[in-house]
Amino acid sequence: MTLVAERLFMSFGGLLALDGVSLTVPDGGVVGLIGTNGAGKSTVLKAVSGLLRPHRGEIRLRGRPIHHLPAHAVLAAGVAHCPEGRRLFAGMTVEENLRLGGHLRRDRHVAKDMARVYDLFPVLGERRTQRAGLFSGGEQQMLAIGRALMARPALLMFDEPTMGLSPIMIRRILDTIALLRNQGTTILMVEQNALAALMLADHGYVIDLGRTTMSGPGTDLLADPRVRAAYLG
Amino acid sequence: MTSSFVRDRPVTEAPSRREPRPAWRSAPGAALVLLGALSPWASAVIPGGAYPGLATLQFFDAPYLVTGFRLHLLLLGLAALLPRASRAAGAGAAVIALVHIAFLAALGVLSFGGPVTLAGGALLIWLGRREPAPEWKLPSRALAWPILVAAFAALLWAVSAMLTAGGQSRATNPHGGAEFLSFLGFAVGLFGILSAYGVLSWLSALAERHRAFSLTVLLACAMLLPLTEAGTGYWMTVASTIGIYAATAIGLNIVVGLAGLLDLGYVAFLGIGAFTAANLAHVVSFPVAALAGAVVAGLLGVVVGAPTLRVRGDYLAIVTLAFGEIFFRAAQNDIGGLTGGANSIPGIPPITLFGQGFDQPVGGLPAGFLYYALTVLLVAGTMAVLANLKHSRTGRAWLAIREDEDVARAMGVRTGRAKILAFLVGATLAGLAGAVFAHKLGTVGYESFDFSESVTLLAAVILGGMGTVPGALVGASLLFVLPEKLREFSDYRLMLFGLALILIMRFRPKGLVSS
Amino acid sequence: MKSKTTGVLSALLAVVTATGTSACAAGKTETAGSAGGCDTSKGTLVVGVIAPMSGKLSAIGLGIRNSVQLAVDQANAACAVKGYQLAMDAQDDEANPDKGAAAAQRFADDPNVVGVVGSYNSGVARAIQPKIAAAKLLLISPGNTDPVLSRGADFATAPKRQYGNYFRVVGTDDLQGPFNARYMVQKEGKKKLAIITDGKAVGESSATEFAKEAERLGAQIVIREKVNENDSDFSSVLTKVKTLNPEAIFVGSEYHVAGPLSKQARDLGLNVPVSGTDGLFDPQFIALGGKDGDVATSVGAPIDKLDSGKAFVDAYKKKGFSDGYGGFGAFAFDAANVIVASAGKVTASGGWSGGLEQRAELIRQVQEYRTDSGANGTIGFDQYGDSVNKMFTVYKVTSGAWKDVLSDQFEAK
């Protein structure tokens, strides 16, 4: 088991954001979280990556508790978080963004990994000295993924990676995620596009009002009439 | 404008999984405090003289009798046995112990009881229970009124005791400073205990429900202050100075606390009101001069507020700082012959009403009472303005701007107009206060309006609690009483003051009265 | 729940009552007995001090405080006020009129206070005067030089005493400014003069009086500029002054401005003497950049030319204060001695009640006070409360130290 989250509770100013969410991400698998807006999906990712601290509950990475660690220590432990809205450093170049992705790394393979990102997304390599803010949405998402990869994570978390992209770009990004899975990266992704998420996921969780309401293999959920009614229209 | 980085950190409360601690755990700490209270406080013979030579140290002269600080410690030690009170009582005892250890150390004497009490206090703080205060039901009106009267009477007593603690003269009571700080420690403990049991929030909720009644009683209590031990000409003078700054701070609270516009040059409006009134003092009567001061300050408030249409956030703060500096320099250079420059404007007559000079004593009341009464009314008036605005349409517009200006505009708030209105109201109130300031002091010079005064006012608003009605009053009292009381420490006075600012922000970053 | 509430409330009530009684009980004990062999059975009398003891002027303020402390200690040792112990109560006014006024009110209310030495700043004095007039509290200033304080706004043409309880032991600007001008114009032969002030009352009024006299003597004031007291960089102003080629610069300020200003003038190639009043007369002036040829005038004869002055300096040094006596310590010492001596006379026949009658009597005693053995020589007061000592001395920086050049009685012309 790569990641286990147990009974997470969290509230903001009296509003309960997480109400006992539990989930498990197995090694090498892809887990999808689906749910409506404000269901608490992003909050789960932020709790895992250390941006937020759950009031109660436990998060373990390979058996080691990480819920009390600050974000930089969580990353060092091997969890990278590719945030919603991409959040690139718009004033910096592609290369600087990638270097920031590998900020914690002191090993000699940073350059090699950067070359690998450029292989994965040739457009980034061509424009490596340009400022990230000048890129299109799809290119920005590629850079965001590349940046997350630079940390060589054991677990990679995506928050709405296809949001606001053209259908072609969505295809492209999902293909990339599939490719990463095939290369052995463990993935936890939040998607509003439930169909896409569940197609890709080995296992899915449906989150509603801060609770896990359903879970099961991706294909099972896809077949479930309640899921179809609520999230697939 | 971007939100501050510091706010992006998780805004979570501390995990509260801890089991409630049993009450008996506070017993050892309480026992130590009691032991400390009853033990002699010096173990060494005082150098340079026989032991009785320091008989004025009242905590030496009767080691086993219950007097002064010893009583305070006994009370705190007993209170510490109550489960919720132990942390606050421990803090109070620790403060008292620290003050006395330091005082004795300054005399070159080792303290014996001090460390014992300090250890007890630390133990209480460490082991005491932390949990949210209980909530109490509000009583019926028949019960509420007497309770409020009693509460305000207690407040009056506390204010008077705080002012007079340690006495007035350093020469005749050389350890007055230590007495005052020690009393402050007791007050901290008492305040904390009341708050731990939810009494304070209960009282303030009660006062909020019966607002009109509370304000009347509060006003009456304020007017009774001269009848207490604090009823000397000196404390009347200090209290009316505090009142003037409090009224100004309340005006600033509208600008900063309600509308969220940081103003670093606010004291200029106090100055404009004061100079206007000073120039008119020999020409027209006080009410007219005061009105003129308020109007002129208000108009200049609009001028200063105008950049708010273009400039936001901290940049606005810098613009106001610049305006404040420009005012200061202009006043220093006697611009237009209006400020007297280096010579200031002397000889401003005291306010007279029905032939009664405000600086003269009336009846058995101390001199300065009339100014005190006037400033109490001024403060009450500005508080009423603030309270009414806060709950008005304009007030809601300000709060919306404070939270997020863009959203406010999207919601249809006319932000430009609202912001300028905030400056107008704030400046007018300060101008009014300035007019009283001029007459009370009798002389107005540019030195009274420098940057550090603006900063002090701002500190009053923030320390008291932004946007709250009593906050500015509490803050102003603290900022002007504390240096006055700390006079006993001459050289260390401002140092202690700086330290106090840091500590208050450290432990109550939302201010003493937070909404 | 209900019973718990009542329990808590009654406990609170008990606490409140108990503390109330204790507050009354506190501070009962009194020092009694004897100190140093004198009879002090009647209690303690307080000499107040109001001076700037923090901020830029704290060196001056601390010098004033320490000198008063010295005078009080000497008086206690000599049993100067029979039956009473003397004590000093020094209050910091931060050179701020509001703070000074509050401190003065505190003294006025306290019947144990016999008199106050203070303030240093004329601006603070203006705020204090009306506050303590009704209480008839004696106020002797060691440092106010603004003539308005004693003789009113028309001090030159129609002098009128402003407050009967106000005295000072220093000479006023309308004497010292002209005295300085006479020296610069007549003795040093400077005909083109520049004036730079710091915007404070002392500097402005001495500069104005300096200018009047200098012009009367045929010199020309080529420029008058103002700098900010908190600045360290005066190069801009000095560059401007330099274009007019003055032969000397009169600085209406204190040494912390004048010293660096003198150095910066020379660095810009404007190598002319700087002149000023007693605010410059401090060893720090030279340390901070004052150069040979710079001039300061000060009130009284040189302190080391007088036996009484030397005695003061020696006694001060012996006390081991951490700060020097500064430019005004000797005046504060004299002022305190006036208070002590007069209080001794008033209390000789009976005790001190602190009533208005006695305070008025004390003021009468001060008015009649006269000695030639103050630290600054003659101490006494004219009908306006001003010092009768119109002796001034010119000091000049010579080989890196102040040297007195001439002392003279000032006579108005």
Added chain:
Amino acid sequence: MSTLAQQIVNGLVLGALIGLIALGYTMLYGIVQLINFAHGEVFMVGAFGAHFVSLRLLPADTPWYTALPVMCVTAVAVSVAVAVAVERLAYRPLRGAHKLAPLITALGVSILLQEVVRVFYPGATAPLAFPRAFPDGHLVLGPVTVLWTGVLALAVAPLLAAALHLYVERSRLGRAMRATAQDPETARLMGIDPDRVILATFVLGAALAGVGAVLYGIHYTQIDTAIGFQNGIFAFTAAVLGGIGSIRGAMLGALSIGLVKSLAGQYAWGGAQYDYVWVFALLILVLMFRPQGFLGRPERVRA
């Protein structure tokens, strides 16, 4: 003409010295949006540290080329130590508090530091003469004279600003600082520890202030406990004028302030007594018409 040239040089020297303080303000504000009013005091304690080492520890006949580096190192060490202590003890506990709380804390720190130096440093109740640790005398360029210390300030300040700029642009830590300034939350996701970045910012700012303090001391030959506050306000104004967050902007803003103060004293209405008024009037005008300052980014990346 010669007067104009002289006034320009006067202004540039003052500006260069203020600029070294302004750099600390601009970096810190750029990263934590904190107006650290205590930064001026960090500068002040640096000056006193240098004063102490020179007068108490170095032999009196130490040549200037030995004394000056020792004083600089001491000033930097003292400033950095104080800044780090202040950050750890006063500001760090306030992360997450309301934005104005650190402002009041900064004021408290400012008062505390001034008073601690005034009361405990021997003689600091009055201005102190600063050791002359640089050749006296001046450079004469035609009609213009500049003290050698002024020349030093004019050379060192822009050099340090350039070095800082390079460091922030090129180094790993500099990149982390820029990332934190742009988007603190995402910076944390990159593994950047905000506490370390903020601490590093305090350290860099304090180090520059320490060097500035020595240059200031040897140029004006006197220091007192108030130099931090006045110059701090000027420095902060300079940082805002130049565009807060921008290193080049801070230097540019400081030089402009020096120039305006100097030239306004000579040529503007009211003379030297109104020079501050012109400085602040310029500030208001710039902010009204170019709210982001000279070199500031018009709109920040983050919403």
